[in-house]
Amino acid sequence: MLAKRIIPCLDINNGRTVKGVNFVNIRDAGDPVELAMYYSREGADELVFLDITATVEKRKTLVELVKKVAAQINIPFTVGGGIASVENAFELLQNGADKISINSAAFKNPALIKEMADEFGSQCVVLAIDTKKEADGKWYVYLNGGRVKTEMTALDWAKQAVASGAGEILLTSMNNDGTKDGFAEKITSLISKEISVPIIASGGAGNMQHFADIFQNANADAALAATVFHYKEIEIPVLKQFLSDKKVNVRL
Amino acid sequence: MKIAIVKYNAGNVQSVLYALQRLGIDAVVTGDAEEILKADKVIFPGVGHAGSAMEYLQKHHLDKLIISLKQPVLGICLGLQLMCNWSEEGNTKCLGIFNVNVKKFDNSILKNKRAHFKIPHMGWNNIYGLKSPLFGGVKENSFVYFVHSYYAEQSPETIATTDYIVPFSAAIHRDNFYGVQFHTEKSADTGIQIISNFLKLA
Numbered sequence: 001m002l003a004k005r006i007i008p009c010l011d012i013n014n015g016r017t018v019k020g021v022n023f024v025n026i027r028d029a030g031d032p033v034e035l036a037m038y039y040s041r042e043g044a045d046e047l048v049f050l051d052i053t054a055t056v057e058k059r060k061t062l063v064e065l066v067k068k069v070a071a072q073i074n075i076p077f078t079v080g081g082g083i084a085s086v087e088n089a090f091e092l093l094q095n096g097a098d099k100i101s102i103n104s105a106a107f108k109n110p111a112l113i114k115e116m117a118d119e120f121g122s123q124c125v126v127l128a129i130d131t132k133k134e135a136d137g138k139w140y141v142y143l144n145g146g147r148v149k150t151e152m153t154a155l156d157w158a159k160q161a162v163a164s165g166a167g168e169i170l171l172t173s174m175n176n177d178g179t180k181d182g183f184a185e186k187i188t189s190l191i192s193k194e195i196s197v198p199i200i201a202s203g204g205a206g207n208m209q210h211f212a213d214i215f216q217n218a219n220a221d222a223a224l225a226a227t228v229f230h231y232k233e234i235e236i237p238v239l240k241q242f243l244s245d246k247k248v249n250v251r252l
Numbered sequence: 253m254k255i256a257i258v259k260y261n262a263g264n265v266q267s268v269l270y271a272l273q274r275l276g277i278d279a280v281v282t283g284d285a286e287e288i289l290k291a292d293k294v295i296f297p298g299v300g301h302a303g304s305a306m307e308y309l310q311k312h313h314l315d316k317l318i319i320s321l322k323q324p325v326l327g328i329c330l331g332l333q334l335m336c337n338w339s340e341e342g343n344t345k346c347l348g349i350f351n352v353n354v355k356k357f358d359n360s361i362l363k364n365k366r367a368h369f370k371i372p373h374m375g376w377n378n379i380y381g382l383k384s385p386l387f388g389g390v391k392e393n394s395f396v397y398f399v400h401s402y403y404a405e406q407s408p409e410t411i412a413t414t415d416y417i418v419p420f421s422a423a424i425h426r427d428n429f430y431g432v433q434f435h436t437e438k439s440a441d442t443g444i445q446i447i448s449n450f451l452k453l454a
Binding site: 001002003005040045070071074075076094095096098120121122123124167168192193196197198199219221222251 | 266267270271273274299300301359368370371372373374375376377378395397399400401415416435437438439440441443444
């Protein structure tokens with residue numbers, strides 16, 4: 001049976017991981033390669049690298065990083081953060097990334113999704129959506145790291161993106177992100193039901209039960225978290241055992 | 253040992269190269285007939301579209317070359333699918349090494365059931381019914397990593413099965429030809445075991 005996936009997310013700035021404490025057995029938790037190897041050994045099912053570097057050197061350091069990560073780990077990984085063209089994506093995929101996550105650039109230029117899907121296949125194209133529930137009860141798409149509101153709902157955008165060729169949706173709830181109160185079950189569940197591709201839930205993980213809930217109540221295919229893993233509040237082997245005991249199918 | 257990875261227009265071979273490097277093996281990525289013919293083992297990877305991949309292979313005469321190979325050949329993902337008879341993807345006639353067809357996953361047959369099967373089949377799933385030296389030291393129901401929307405049907409040549417909507421061929425074997433639908437190069441320790449088993453095949 002297809003397993004539910006646990007995905008640590010590593011924020012990268014100038015080639016270094018942003019969050020995190022020092023782990024035992026890791027020389028340098030700021031080194032994305034070392035951290036990636038650590039999570040891979042711990043049983044993470046996939047990794048996501050999100051580049052938040054704002055400098056012009058960004059592209060070069062990211063390609064170098066992808067090369068090093070791909071040489072060292074043997075689980076799939078996704079790279080995202082400011083990727084705006086087929087050429088950008090090609091360079092990262094050629095160097096060993098498995099999937100490319102696109103967000104604002106795809107919203108501003110929806111043709112990008114189809115271009116990437118035609119060029120590399122849908123399985124390489126992850127559409128990341130940052131969404132926030134407003135007073136009117138609707139979940140709107142936000143761009144530029146959550147700074148710019150749009151008038152499109154997350155569900156409409158997800159449907160449109162899947163029709164254009166997105167192979168997976170990475171849904172981050174801004175209402176939940178950073179709260180540690182759990183994932184956004186309702187919107188995850190709604191989108192999961194309405195679209196045909198896998199959905200990764202992100203934002204709000206605080207304890208192990210939250211992971212069980214997003215899989216069992218909202219039918220997420222994968223759950224992504226950063227802080228709880230980087231600060232070792234939740235350890236992946238313990239989490240997976242917990243989920244397995246709760247009858248969630250995970251890779252042990 | 254000389255390993256050739258077939259170079260064509262489908263997908264990213266870097267991960268396969270890295271996986272071999274971690275095993276201390278150097279491989280050449282090549283579309284050159286001479287080099288492929290003289291290799292001890294040939295890996296035929298691929299991520300992409302069956303139709304455009306077959307067109308490329310035919311144009312570069314790689315189709316007949318692959319069929320004629322006598323050394324162990326391992327097709328991975330699209331590589332496996334191209335080694336079958338026919339693919340529903342682009343209604344494509346393939347190499348015909350394995351006597352099976354490749355179909356698209358169809359979750360409409362399960363509409364009334366509670367489970368919602370997403371397509372592509374993406375993530376870690378179990379392989380069972382393992383019957384080949386390719387799986388030496390690999391436990392039944394081990395998890396491996398899949399990403400695909402098309403699958404090879406079950407056949408007498410199936411050497412590993414996975415269930416997703418329907419049971420399908422996770423791996424196939426005929427003579428010196430082996431195919432795996434999953435990504436050995438991304439399947440953690442199980443994947444490494446399978447690659448090293450392949451490298452040991454005579």
